Amino acid sequence: MNRTTLPTALLALVVLSGCGSAAENAAAPSPRGGPTVAKDKKHQFEAVKADCMKQKGFKYVPYVSPEREATDDERKRASGDYQAMRKFREKYGFGVFSRHVYPKEMGNPAVKPDDPEINPNWKIQSDLSEPQMQAYRKAMDACTITAAQQVLGLKVKSQMDYYNEQYRAVKRASAAELDSDPQLVELAAAMATCLKGKGYAISKAVPTAMENRGQEEFLVQEDKLGRQQRDDVPDVAPPAKDDKPPMYYAPTLTPAQARPYLNKEIKAAVDDLDCGKDFYPAYYPKSSAVSRKINEQFGM
Numbered sequence: 001m002n003r004t005t006l007p008t009a010l011l012a013l014v015v016l017s018g019c020g021s022a023a024e025n026a027a028a029p030s031p032r033g034g035p036t037v038a039k040d041k042k043h044q045f046e047a048v049k050a051d052c053m054k055q056k057g058f059k060y061v062p063y064v065s066p067e068r069e070a071t072d073d074e075r076k077r078a079s080g081d082y083q084a085m086r087k088f089r090e091k092y093g094f095g096v097f098s099r100h101v102y103p104k105e106m107g108n109p110a111v112k113p114d115d116p117e118i119n120p121n122w123k124i125q126s127d128l129s130e131p132q133m134q135a136y137r138k139a140m141d142a143c144t145i146t147a148a149q150q151v152l153g154l155k156v157k158s159q160m161d162y163y164n165e166q167y168r169a170v171k172r173a174s175a176a177e178l179d180s181d182p183q184l185v186e187l188a189a190a191m192a193t194c195l196k197g198k199g200y201a202i203s204k205a206v207p208t209a210m211e212n213r214g215q216e217e218f219l220v221q222e223d224k225l226g227r228q229q230r231d232d233v234p235d236v237a238p239p240a241k242d243d244k245p246p247m248y249y250a251p252t253l254t255p256a257q258a259r260p261y262l263n264k265e266i267k268a269a270v271d272d273l274d275c276g277k278d279f280y281p282a283y284y285p286k287s288s289a290v291s292r293k294i295n296e297q298f299g300m
Contacts, residue, residue: 041299044151052143058136060143061120078288080281085273093265094215094272096222099250100258110252152299166298167245173290179206181286187279194275200268211283214272218265225251 046062053060076084092098095106103111128136141158148154148162156162178184184207192205202213220237226249227235233249240246253261273280 041151041296045147045299048147048150049140049143052146053139056139056143058139059124060140061124063119063121065117065119078284080279080284082273082277082281085280086270089269089273090266093262093269094218096215096218097253097258097262097265100253101255101262103255152297154298162298164244166294166300168243169294169297170291171242173294174208174287177290178208178283178286181207184279184283184286187276187282191276191279195272198271198275200271207279207283210276210279211287214268217268218261219246219248221261222250223248225253 042064043062046064050060050062070078073084073087077088092102092106099106099108125133125136137159141160144159144162145156148156154162154165156165188207188210189205191210192202196202203209204213223237227233227237229251230249237246
């Protein structure tokens with residue numbers, strides 16, 4: 001399994017942009033009944049892309065992923081509920097190496113789910129030759145630019161730039177609204193002091209860094225293993241860029257191989273939660289509000 005993430009396509013973008021730990025919040029569904037305007041933007045964005053692609057000689061089906069109702073546990077975790085978060089972390093840690101130990105449960109892309117989401121555009125693209133695919137991608141870049149301008153009032157340079165812009169927007173908004181929030185700053189500092197007392201190195205104690213630090217540590221470990229298994233990427237990851245989501249390469253691991261890593265991750269995740277039991281209930285609702293605002297702006 002070579003999972004190259006632009007947050008498991010978009011998971012990293014969500015995970016590492018201040019909106020919750022990977023599986024605890026980012027992968028959780030949004031409750032139904034969200035803003036109608038945001039839903040309309042998604043459909044309008046897709047419709048404009050489809051019309052543009054048709055004009056360029058390509059078939060593209062307007063597609064918006066169906067929403068599902070969040071479970072009670074997911075809602076509790078998203079609110080920072082200690083018991084719900086502890087139950088999750090005692091089994092899955094931060095949601096990194098658990099993707100290898102519990103691949104179906106954690107949505108590992110290397111394992112076919114029982115009820116896979118079927119985007120009709122995957123079949124369309126799979127039937128294209130390499131030259132056709134190159135032309136398709138070029139057309140999609142142009143049509144994303146058109147749709148972003150017409151529907152969202154955004155200026156982007158390509159489809160990838162559209163996602164990068166969303167990532168940058170979330171980071172800017174999170175830094176402005178969360179890292180300057182007096183309550184969150186105080187709670188993050190207390191969490192950092194607690195973790196230092198448990199022997200963890202804390203390089204930055206601002207709220208967004210405290211929320212991401214644990215998962216990032218294990219994503220880096222997983223990426224190191226993934227790079228060692230490949231000969232087409234450097235063994236050492238290049239320095240992270242502030243304007244682009246990190247790219248992680250997942251290794252191929254059996255559940256037995258991944259278990260020792262997960263055991264360490266679980267201990268770290270529970271320690272993180274115990275030290276952050278006051279921080280997370282204050283942080284998550286505010287972080288979710290920031291993410292919703294930006295996602296509505298980008299029609300996501």
